Amino acid sequence: xxxxxxxxxxxxxxxxxxxxxxxxxxxxxxxxxxxxxxxxxxxxxxxxxxxxxxxxxxxxxxxxxxxxxxxxxxxxxxxxxxxxxxxxxxxxxxxxxxxxxxxxxxxxxxxxxxxxxxxxxxxxxxxxxxxxxxxxxxxxxxxxxxxxxxxxxxxxxxxxxxxxxxxxxxxxxxxxxxxxxxxxxxxxxxxxxxxxxxxxxxxxxxxxxxxxxxxxxxxxxxxxxxxxxxxxxxxxxxxxxxxxxxxxxxxxxxxxxxxxxxxxxxxxxxxxxxxxxxxxxxxxxxxxxxxxxxxxxxxxxxxxxxxxxxxxxxxxxxxxxxxxxxxxxxxxxxxxxxxxxxxxxxxxxxxxxxxxxxxxxxxxxxxxxxxxxxxxxxxxxxxxxxxxxxxxxxxxxxxxxxxx
Amino acid sequence: xxxxxxxxxxxxxxxxxxxxxxxxxxxxxxxxxxxxxxxxxxxxxxxxxxxxxxxxxxxxxxxxxxxxxxxxxxxxxxxxxxxxxxxxxxxxxxxxxxxxxxxxxxxxxxxxxxxxxxxxxxxxxxxxxxxxxxxxxxxxxxxxxxxxxxxxxxxxxxxxxxxxxxxxxxxxxxxxxxxxxxxxxxxxxxxxxxxxxxxxxxxxxxxxxxxxxxxxxxxxxxxxxxxxxxxxxxxxxxxxxxxxxxxxxxxxxxxxxxxxxxxxxxxxxxxxxxxxxxxxxxxxxxxxxxxxxxxxxxxxxxxxxxxxxxxxxxxxxxxxxxxxxxxxxxxxxxxxxxxxxxxxxxxxxxxxxxxxxxxxxxxxxxxxxxxxxxxxxxxxxxxxxxxxxxxxxxxxxxxxxxxx
Numbered sequence: 001x002x003x004x005x006x007x008x009x010x011x012x013x014x015x016x017x018x019x020x021x022x023x024x025x026x027x028x029x030x031x032x033x034x035x036x037x038x039x040x041x042x043x044x045x046x047x048x049x050x051x052x053x054x055x056x057x058x059x060x061x062x063x064x065x066x067x068x069x070x071x072x073x074x075x076x077x078x079x080x081x082x083x084x085x086x087x088x089x090x091x092x093x094x095x096x097x098x099x100x101x102x103x104x105x106x107x108x109x110x111x112x113x114x115x116x117x118x119x120x121x122x123x124x125x126x127x128x129x130x131x132x133x134x135x136x137x138x139x140x141x142x143x144x145x146x147x148x149x150x151x152x153x154x155x156x157x158x159x160x161x162x163x164x165x166x167x168x169x170x171x172x173x174x175x176x177x178x179x180x181x182x183x184x185x186x187x188x189x190x191x192x193x194x195x196x197x198x199x200x201x202x203x204x205x206x207x208x209x210x211x212x213x214x215x216x217x218x219x220x221x222x223x224x225x226x227x228x229x230x231x232x233x234x235x236x237x238x239x240x241x242x243x244x245x246x247x248x249x250x251x252x253x254x255x256x257x258x259x260x261x262x263x264x265x266x267x268x269x270x271x272x273x274x275x276x277x278x279x280x281x282x283x284x285x286x287x288x289x290x291x292x293x294x295x296x297x298x299x300x301x302x303x304x305x306x307x308x309x310x311x312x313x314x315x316x317x318x319x320x321x322x323x324x325x326x327x328x329x330x331x332x333x334x335x336x337x338x339x340x341x342x343x344x345x346x347x348x349x350x351x352x353x354x355x356x357x358x359x360x361x362x363x364x365x366x367x368x369x370x371x372x373x374x375x376x377x378x379x380x381x382x383x384x385x386x387x388x389x390x391x392x393x394x395x396x397x398x399x400x401x402x403x404x
Numbered sequence: 405x406x407x408x409x410x411x412x413x414x415x416x417x418x419x420x421x422x423x424x425x426x427x428x429x430x431x432x433x434x435x436x437x438x439x440x441x442x443x444x445x446x447x448x449x450x451x452x453x454x455x456x457x458x459x460x461x462x463x464x465x466x467x468x469x470x471x472x473x474x475x476x477x478x479x480x481x482x483x484x485x486x487x488x489x490x491x492x493x494x495x496x497x498x499x500x501x502x503x504x505x506x507x508x509x510x511x512x513x514x515x516x517x518x519x520x521x522x523x524x525x526x527x528x529x530x531x532x533x534x535x536x537x538x539x540x541x542x543x544x545x546x547x548x549x550x551x552x553x554x555x556x557x558x559x560x561x562x563x564x565x566x567x568x569x570x571x572x573x574x575x576x577x578x579x580x581x582x583x584x585x586x587x588x589x590x591x592x593x594x595x596x597x598x599x600x601x602x603x604x605x606x607x608x609x610x611x612x613x614x615x616x617x618x619x620x621x622x623x624x625x626x627x628x629x630x631x632x633x634x635x636x637x638x639x640x641x642x643x644x645x646x647x648x649x650x651x652x653x654x655x656x657x658x659x660x661x662x663x664x665x666x667x668x669x670x671x672x673x674x675x676x677x678x679x680x681x682x683x684x685x686x687x688x689x690x691x692x693x694x695x696x697x698x699x700x701x702x703x704x705x706x707x708x709x710x711x712x713x714x715x716x717x718x719x720x721x722x723x724x725x726x727x728x729x730x731x732x733x734x735x736x737x738x739x740x741x742x743x744x745x746x747x748x749x750x751x752x753x754x755x756x757x758x759x760x761x762x763x764x765x766x767x768x769x770x771x772x773x774x775x776x777x778x779x780x781x782x783x784x785x786x787x788x789x790x791x792x793x794x795x796x797x798x799x800x801x802x803x804x805x806x807x808x
Contacts, residue, residue, distance in 0.1 A: 011575075014572075014576060015571070015572045015575045015576055038803065040803040041798065044578055047578065054802065054803035055798055055799075055800060055801060055802070055803065056801040056802065056803045057798070059801045060798060060799055060801065061799070063796075064796045064797075064798060064799065067794070067795070067796030068796060070793070070795075071571075071795040071796050071797075072568050072571060072572075072795075073568065073571035073572050073574065073575045074575035074576070075575075075796070075797065075798050076575075076798065077574070077575050077576075077578070078575045078576045078578075079576070079578050079579070080576070080578075080579045098803065160703070160705055161699045161703065164476050164477065164699065164702040164703055164704060165697075165698050165699050165702065167419070167475075167476060167477035167702065168418075168419045168476075168477050168698045168701070168702045169698070170477065170481070171415070171419045171477045171478035171479075171480075171481050171482045172418060172419055172478070172481075172482045172483070172484070174448055174451065174481070174482075174483050174484075175483070175484045176698075179698065181697075181699075270677070273674070273677070288697065288698070289695075289697065290695065290696060290697030290698055290699050291693075291694065291695040291696075291697065292694060292695075292696050292697075292699055293569075293585075293692065293693065293694030293695065293696075294569050294572045294573075294580075294583065294692070294694055295565045295568065295569050295585075295694050295696055297572070298568040298569065298571065298572045299564070299565065299568050300568060300793065300795070301564055301705070301706060301793060302705060302706075389474070389704065389705060390471070391471070391474075391475040391476075391704070392467075392468045392471030392472060392475050392479070393468075393475075393479065394445065394459055394461070394464060394468060394479050394480065395459075395464055395465070395468065396459060397459060397460040397463045397464065398458065398459070398460065399442065399444040399458035399459065399460045399502065
């Protein structure tokens with residue numbers, strides 16, 4: 001049953017290298033469908049929609065829309081807003097006023113929750129609205145989907161950067177012995193796990209990988225570091241900012257009230273510094289930490305081509321689904337069986353992803369809890385869109401003294 | 405007067421994206437000269453040379469040498485070692501034993517100091533040794549030379565990364581309002597200053613830039629942040645890790661004895677975290693910091709083509725100079741007058757660079773001490789090897805309500 005009307009699209013949660021590619025997919029997909037008249041963008045997600053702050057996306061220069069596929073961050077502006085019942089009701093009124101019949105929301109699980117609430121409010125108001133969310137999160141913690149757009153690009157960025165930083169430590173390890181790289185991720189260690197892709201040979205960095213899925217134990221950590229140090233003389237460690245102790249408490253969460261967001265998440269950070277102090281005190285070894293922070297999530301130059309393309313297709317698919325009558329769903333990426341990497345787009349109930357969090361499963365973490373498994377590498381490798389650029393190493397051909 | 409013998413080359417100090425390009429220049433330059441028989445690489449600089457740990461660079465696969473031009477970090481291994489008189493004497497004995505008549509050392513001012521001492525020891529021992537250093541430092545603090553290989557690449561990396569991180573804050577600034585990016589640099593703010601290249605339009609990040617050449621004042625800083633915040637609603641700040649207070653003391657230097665190196669330099673870091681606390685306490689605004697650390701200095705993927713090429717030519721020129729009879733010198737890059745960017749290689753006495761440090765001059769820093777000048781932008785822009793990839797922005801074409 002054809003539903004004719006305008007569409008609105010919003011971006012929500014942390015920016016990524018490819019969320020604008022999904023936006024381009026929604027816009028270009030929507031412009032092709034006669035069921036969709038105008039396509040509006042909500043500035044800063046539902047925050048802007050509630051203020052009637054809309055950008056007319058159908059009237060942009062087509063070159064701008066094409067350019068979105070290679071422009072990082074969130075072109076419409078993003079938000080983190082826990083929507084209330086009242087706000088949902090107000091939003092439906094605004095949609096009615098603007099003839100909006102399609103609601104597309106690109107984001108993670110908090111955004112799926114928002115979409116779900118908007119959808120329910122529309123139904124309660126007897127307003128015919130099609131709601132389809134497009135997945136987006138560098139954290140890769142969305143349920144059901146094989147992976148989420150944004151993840152492949154942060155994985156590629158880290159694979160390259162940790163490889164480079166590992167070569168750095170290998171070269172200068174005689175003085176800067178231990179390097180800790182603090183990686184994003186709250187409860188799920190997917191991003192940190194992906195740093196294993198930095199390795200191009202045995203004993204390459206990262207030598208140790210710690211995920212929040214395993215309780216962090218200081219004694220085991222120090223023993224791990226010492227073992228690598230004794231063998232190689234230098235150690236590169238990647239750790240998730242969300243590491244937790246045996247009791248489940250974050251080992252370093254900000255205690256500033258200002259750092260707690262509207263979803264109750266406390267800002268994390270400081271694990272790298274904390275572990276440097278631990279290494280200095282426990283082993284007497286000099287260490288330093290890198291904390292690339294938001295830079296890791298929005299690099300367009302090092303984005304994964306696979307990720308960019310999938311992000312676009314996710315946007316196109318959201319529109320196709322909605323126009324064909326599907327609502328209350330999030331688009332998912334389904335990896336097909338077989339040795340070649342092939343995906344198909346599908347959908348899942350918003351309800352199933354709205355309040356779920358997909359952690360790194362046990363089969364992807366080694367027994368010692370300080371590395372990933374081959375099964376994880378097989379899972380993640382196709383997502384970064386091809387091998388890293390090749391580096392050379394000098395052959396250890398020794399010089400012979402007493403010549404000339 | 406032709407001096408026939410073997411050559412040794414070493415890499416020293418912090419790794420960079422292009423120090424291997426200089427190594428390739430020394431090797432390929434040396435292989436072309438009949439005066440130079442074998443070319444040995446000292447593993448971890450003078451440390452390896454003193455252990456007779458040499459790699460025969462002339463017997464490497466030529467494809468490996470070519471590959472060095474695109475491989476970051478220091479392929480021979482680096483070091484930070486303050487050489488003693490005794491060690492210099494021992495080194496000369498080893499050079500005599502290996503028939504080494506040419507000493508090439510790629511590094512910064514500490515490395516020039518090492519080269520200078522080795523040269524003096526050779527003269528004192530009556531041993532004919534040609535010593536030419538090749539400049540290398542991301543810090544760009546070497547005297548006399550217009551700039552140093554390594555700097556253009558870290559500048560490009562930061563220009564791209566700060567632009568991306570700035571778009572990130574612009575998009576999500578409704579929740580993460582202030583972003584502080586902590587940049588490398590000890591006493592010289594050259595790297596931090598280069599973040600100004602991130603700007604592609606008015607009001608683009610970074611909005612404030614703080615260099616160690618100006619004493620840091622908390623009150624002025626908070627007033628600066630508040631002014632930008634009141635105007636734009638978000639603030640992106642780049643700060644040098646070596647910021648100092650009015651008394652000249654680093655505002656955050658590690659107090660761990662383990663963190664002081666053999667040149668007496670204390671490990672810095674923590675300025676970002678410190679300033680976040682200051683912003684929270686002083687203005688009640690939420691902030692976060694990124695500290696890309698060593699990742700910024702060794703990215704091959706985002707290296708400057710100009711920097712890569714100049715680094716190579718610096719290596720070639722070091723060999724040409726030494727073979728033609730020049731000794732006790734460091735190669736310098738001389739920018740030619742005129743509006744086009746043209747450089748010529750030259751040399752300077754090691755003595756003049758060994759213990760000198762080139763700070764950012766006053767004409768490159770704005771009066772308020774929170775930004776750079778157009779003169780600095782004119783200086784730095786050619787070094788990053790071309791413009792950044794273009795990004796698009798949506799036009800603010802408003803949607804009109806009441807359609808359908």
